[in-house]
Amino acid sequence: MSASVFIDGDQGTTGLQIRARLAGRRDIALVTLPDALRKDAAARAAAINDCDVAVLCLPDEAARQAVAAVRNPRVRVIDASSAHRTDAHWVYGFPEMSPQQAGRIAQARRVSNPGCYPTGAVALLRPLVEAGCLRADAPLSIHAVSGYSGRGREGIDAHEGPAAAAALPFQTYGLGLQHKHVPEIERHAGLQGRPFFVPSYGNFRQGIALTIPLHASMLQRPMTAQAVRDLLARHYRDCRHVQVLDAERTGAMARLDPQARNGSNDLQLAVFGNDAHGQLLLSAVFDNLGKGASGAAVQNLALMLGLAEAPELDAREHAPQALEHAA
Missing domain, CATH: 3.30.360.10 (Dihydrodipicolinate Reductase; domain 2)
Structure with missing residues (x-):
């Protein structure tokens, strides 16, 4: 059974590249909202509370609001903003930081993606x-x-x-x-x-x-x-x-x-x-969009779900399109 992943902010630079890195995977089901509902607070809250992992690709304050909207205790969160990177209640999502860090990320409910x-x-x-x-x-x-x-x-x-x-x-x-x-x-x-x-x-x-x-x-x-x-x-x-x-x-x-x-x-x-x-x-x-953002988020997601990482992108083939859409 595939794990459901909702990327909140999937039309931004980081979100688009996460989607590209996860495209075609059968062990992950990406949850998306219609264009008309992307900024609808109720629709976003419903999607967040109905997924296995929510990946937040949002400005800091919007990320805090999204976390506050989580009511379902089984939902796990990866926050790609800087809102929680120094919060002691969140696990810092740099797996190589210490020998124990990957294990901490794998067990965490809340992971803050590094800057x-x-x-x-x-x-x-x-x-x-x-x-x-x-x-x-x-x-x-x-x-x-x-x-x-x-x-x-x-x-x-x-x-x-x-x-x-x-x-x-x-x-x-x-x-x-x-x-x-x-x-x-x-x-x-x-x-x-x-x-x-x-x-x-x-x-x-x-x-x-x-x-x-x-x-x-x-x-x-x-x-x-x-x-x-x-x-x-x-x-x-x-x-x-x-x-x-x-x-x-x-x-x-x-x-x-x-x-x-x-x-x-x-x-x-x-x-x-x-x-x-x-x-x-x-x-x-x-790569500021790889290990510095989207690649790190996918690495953390794989650890949290116990899955293999997605194949890496060819920057010449994928990055320009993703950034063009983000613009």
Whole structure:
């Protein structure tokens, strides 16, 4: 018997890609509403309470309202918004975060899908903090560049709409240092201080390159780039979707391509360093619509239902259509 899954907000960027990743599966029955009822509160509440798992692809306040509408105790929820990511009553949906996290997600009634940027930052920082290598109060700076789809419909309209010729090729934002992802990073990375977070958008559709510079003074003990690389490799050795590049592949890299993992649910981590100067650079490359959103939601859904994950998308074939509809 197939599990029923209702995607609330299935016409947005994340919802469309989740639908595409689940299309054709016989073990999942997707529940959809007619166009005329997509914004009908009563129809949405009825659909949420009549499914096995509700996936919320909504703005934060709408997600909170949707959760409040759940009356059926058997309904499980995956929230792709940022509304519950620091809520202790929700399980954080990053299966590779610790050896126990996938099991927690599998048993959870409420799962909060990680944010795109925090996925990379937490993946790099938490293992180092937990191992006692990185000072939890270190003055950290996190820099990340995302494709314009990270802005949602606004970004897609700006770069693919009638005024696309006037779109900025690059823009750094969050200059008020109040980005909503910072508390999520601080909490789930195990930090004891608020990191600087400097996000940017580039003139490409999707993908993220995130970097975190570390100086030797931020570490609890002297560590070479190889030692940090080995630590991350041990932490993620059994994780299908996380790859830590070895010294040979890292040494051969002259640049980071934010689009390198597009269309996949993979997270590619690397450690660069100049041991003579006591400097390290941690990096994460992944698809902001894959491991940073829809791919992670499908991975969590599969864990919760005890099912195999859906085949990964070919970004060149599927992503443009999905984003076109979202616009």
